[in-house]
Amino acid sequence: MARYTVRRIIQAIPILIFISFISFFIIRLTPGDPVKVFITPQMTHEQIERTRANLGLDKPIYVQYFYWIKNILRGDLGYSFINYQPVSKEISERFLPTIGLMGISLLISIILSILLGIASAIHKDKFIDNLISKICYIGISIPSFWFAMILIYIFSMKLKLLPSIGMRTIGVYSILDLMKHGIMPSIVLSYPNTAILTRYIRARLIDEMKESYVKTAKSKGISQRQIFYSHILRNSLLPMITILGMNLPSLVSGAFITETIFGWPGMGKLGVSSIFNFDYPVIMAITMMSSIMLVLGNLISDICYSLVDPRISL
Amino acid sequence: MNIKKGLVLLFALVLVLSVGCSNKENVSEKTKDAVKKTEEEKSEKISEGGRIILSVGDDPKVLHPFYATDRSTMTINNGLFDPLFVKDGEDIRYYLAENVSISDDNLIYTIKLKDNLKWHDGENLTADDLVFTFQKIVDEKQNANSYQNFIIGGEPVKVEKVDNLTVKLVLNKVSVPFLSTISGLSPIPKHIFEGEENFEKSEKNQKPIGSGPFKIKEWKKGESVVLERFDDYHGGKPHLDEVVFRIISDPNSEKVAFENGEISTRYIDFETYEKYEKEGNFNVFGFDEGMLNYMAFKLNSEALKDKKVRQAIAYGIDKEELINGGYNSTKYAEPAYTVLASDTLYYTEDVEHYDYNAEKAKKLLKEAGVENIKLTLGYINGSKEQQNQALVIQQRLKEIGIEIELLPLERGAFYQKLLDPSSTDFDLVFNGYVMGQEPDSYKLIFTKEGPYNFAQYKNVELDKKWEEAAIEVNEEKRKTMYEEIQKEIMDDMIQYPICYPKALVSVDKKVGGVEEAKTVPIFMFEDLSKLYLTE
Numbered sequence: 089m090a091r092y093t094v095r096r097i098i099q100a101i102p103i104l105i106f107i108s109f110i111s112f113f114i115i116r117l118t119p120g121d122p123v124k125v126f127i128t129p130q131m132t133h134e135q136i137e138r139t140r141a142n143l144g145l146d147k148p149i150y151v152q153y154f155y156w157i158k159n160i161l162r163g164d165l166g167y168s169f170i171n172y173q174p175v176s177k178e179i180s181e182r183f184l185p186t187i188g189l190m191g192i193s194l195l196i197s198i199i200l201s202i203l204l205g206i207a208s209a210i211h212k213d214k215f216i217d218n219l220i221s222k223i224c225y226i227g228i229s230i231p232s233f234w235f236a237m238i239l240i241y242i243f244s245m246k247l248k249l250l251p252s253i254g255m256r257t258i259g260v261y262s263i264l265d266l267m268k269h270g271i272m273p274s275i276v277l278s279y280p281n282t283a284i285l286t287r288y289i290r291a292r293l294i295d296e297m298k299e300s301y302v303k304t305a306k307s308k309g310i311s312q313r314q315i316f317y318s319h320i321l322r323n324s325l326l327p328m329i330t331i332l333g334m335n336l337p338s339l340v341s342g343a344f345i346t347e348t349i350f351g352w353p354g355m356g357k358l359g360v361s362s363i364f365n366f367d368y369p370v371i372m373a374i375t376m377m378s379s380i381m382l383v384l385g386n387l388i389s390d391i392c393y394s395l396v397d398p399r400i401s402l
Numbered sequence: 403m404n405i406k407k408g409l410v411l412l413f414a415l416v417l418v419l420s421v422g423c424s425n426k427e428n429v430s431e432k433t434k435d436a437v438k439k440t441e442e443e444k445s446e447k448i449s450e451g452g453r454i455i456l457s458v459g460d461d462p463k464v465l466h467p468f469y470a471t472d473r474s475t476m477t478i479n480n481g482l483f484d485p486l487f488v489k490d491g492e493d494i495r496y497y498l499a500e501n502v503s504i505s506d507d508n509l510i511y512t513i514k515l516k517d518n519l520k521w522h523d524g525e526n527l528t529a530d531d532l533v534f535t536f537q538k539i540v541d542e543k544q545n546a547n548s549y550q551n552f553i554i555g556g557e558p559v560k561v562e563k564v565d566n567l568t569v570k571l572v573l574n575k576v577s578v579p580f581l582s583t584i585s586g587l588s589p590i591p592k593h594i595f596e597g598e599e600n601f602e603k604s605e606k607n608q609k610p611i612g613s614g615p616f617k618i619k620e621w622k623k624g625e626s627v628v629l630e631r632f633d634d635y636h637g638g639k640p641h642l643d644e645v646v647f648r649i650i651s652d653p654n655s656e657k658v659a660f661e662n663g664e665i666s667t668r669y670i671d672f673e674t675y676e677k678y679e680k681e682g683n684f685n686v687f688g689f690d691e692g693m694l695n696y697m698a699f700k701l702n703s704e705a706l707k708d709k710k711v712r713q714a715i716a717y718g719i720d721k722e723e724l725i726n727g728g729y730n731s732t733k734y735a736e737p738a739y740t741v742l743a744s745d746t747l748y749y750t751e752d753v754e755h756y757d758y759n760a761e762k763a764k765k766l767l768k769e770a771g772v773e774n775i776k777l778t779l780g781y782i783n784g785s786k787e788q789q790n791q792a793l794v795i796q797q798r799l800k801e802i803g804i805e806i807e808l809l810p811l812e813r814g815a816f817y818q819k820l821l822d823p824s825s826t827d828f829d830l831v832f833n834g835y836v837m838g839q840e841p842d843s844y845k846l847i848f849t850k851e852g853p854y855n856f857a858q859y860k861n862v863e864l865d866k867k868w869e870e871a872a873i874e875v876n877e878e879k880r881k882t883m884y885e886e887i888q889k890e891i892m893d894d895m896i897q898y899p900i901c902y903p904k905a906l907v908s909v910d911k912k913v914g915g916v917e918e919a920k921t922v923p924i925f926m927f928e929d930l931s932k933l934y935l936t937e
Binding site: 118119120121124133135136138139142167170171172173178181182185237240241244245248251252253254255256258259348349350351352353354357358360361364365366 | 453455460461462463464545549550602603607608622623624625626628644646648649650651652654655658659661662664665812814815817818821853
């Protein structure tokens, strides 16, 4: 296992370097100039060029990349072009709000999708299954910004039950207030995920129920309930590990649209703001964190697989 | 105001031009009604304390007066740092300065500070701070935005301390716009920044020490910046306990938050202005932002090199129709006839107006010997107003035989092409600017070396006149020079002025003191200490 893990980590290094290379060049090839953010009419050409040099943008792109990767290897993510604060500090300030929001949303998705998936599979083609399926189709197809605005309209504007913006009320420091602010963003984030996972679990359960070992178990007189919960469900939920592994990057990269609409001070909002301001070091840091989490997520899910399913050996 | 002036193009670059023009019963008059309402509200009791929440689109960047370039940073800085004074046309409103005097030879500016000034940490604000500020602005290493404004005649402006409250600035050459340069300048605390190598990157900007009516309490990145009352403020204790700047980047979310009572003010468009005004749930205000919306001609376009073709295009456009096309109404801005904003010194309408005249346009095209011209009009794709106006122009110019292809571009791509002198992707372009009240700042757009000479206009004689006007101390002569400049630019028709849009804001009914706080461009309120909540 240890050897396998080490091997996978070593294999991931060229992948990450490749991702960083592609991302670095694509970001720099997008139209726009970070120096533009600092220009004022009074500035002379020399001042503008000095600003460019201060940001390290006066060198050829490949040299910039070389310096960037050198610093990254030393654990230095660089400084934000916008406020000159260390990128690591900028990210650490946004990390908790995002982890909290995304983590809760993922948890809601997992719990709800298992419950709904089971209900749907057990009552296949009946009213409950049809109802859940319709709810899922809406969840899969609804645009998140639109869904967010609908929720805000109903719960904030009409019913006045929930705040529409931010992570807390100014001057209020309570868990209840935090929860009230988090309800709508969590719903918006978890709904599409829940819908996809529910459909997946339903399909897996239905397929699994047709397997020959189910018939064998039945013929041996094992109760329907025991077969379902001890065998079918366990086997059906195994691939969920992969799906969850794939979801890991979103825990750190946040949700660009949802965080922006709800003014949630997380990584997603930071990402949007960085893109609009051409803040290359921050964009690169978020991109790389997501990539590392994706690679890690895959690795963790493979390891978990081998732990819970003895048929798979690494 | 210097910073305001500094905002200028940046503002034009960062914002899409918006809001349209004309009709005499305009928003400023309606604002007077709103002000009357505010006066009525004054009879209501002021509730001392409390907080108002303003929204800004993004986190402030560097909370230091030397480096503010965007609206969020400038707005928050305005609460934290007081300027020396604000020059508003002929009027001067003093803040930190007691008075400013200019020597007879226009080479020495003497600034006397008020004697009760304190920094937010309780230290006295004195001439030493002011001397330090000026010294650091001209220190090339610090890369202050206004550095160039303090280099006059190739030399940095010299600063001398006269006494504990008085500072003398010595110029080696007359510069009439210099008073505007120091207007709006905010001193920085010497005891905080002395010895600091790079002000722009200083950690001290995270918790700035200022001199304004509010001091920083908390800055939660991505969420809010909370300012609390500065009890030792020289202008008297501010009414509010706190002013909060909530970071809301999505306009729809901002609208909901405002209507839900989660924020106290916001900028609005004309449709929302009319809605709020009709419903009466919120107070609405409109004021001149000093902004000009225009269509520029790119002179590297072969077809536009001939002045007659440019003039023909100008005559071929119906300005009122164009404004109506963008905004459905002509209530929210005045039509523009010259390249200066209407609040600029020496603004004149005594120029060729280019009133719609299709026959004249056709005749000019004939004289130019051109036919079947195809031109491309570039603009930012997110602007509904520009899209509509582009369609109006396309339709009108078709009537005089000019085919217009529309090129809406993503913001980043648009500005890249606009700033690139070699770009030939479009021949005509919609843009806008806020250049401040000093006409000298406009030379950045219309002189050969001007960094924002998008049109690539070259007029050696006029370039000379811009330079001469900047040092002309005789008021009448200077006025004549700037009027001649305007006439010549309009005659050359390198830029078709469209309108002066109004900035429109809505304010929660519970917020009072709007008139005293004075609605101004960029910051929304010039003096936050005057705002209060009503009981």
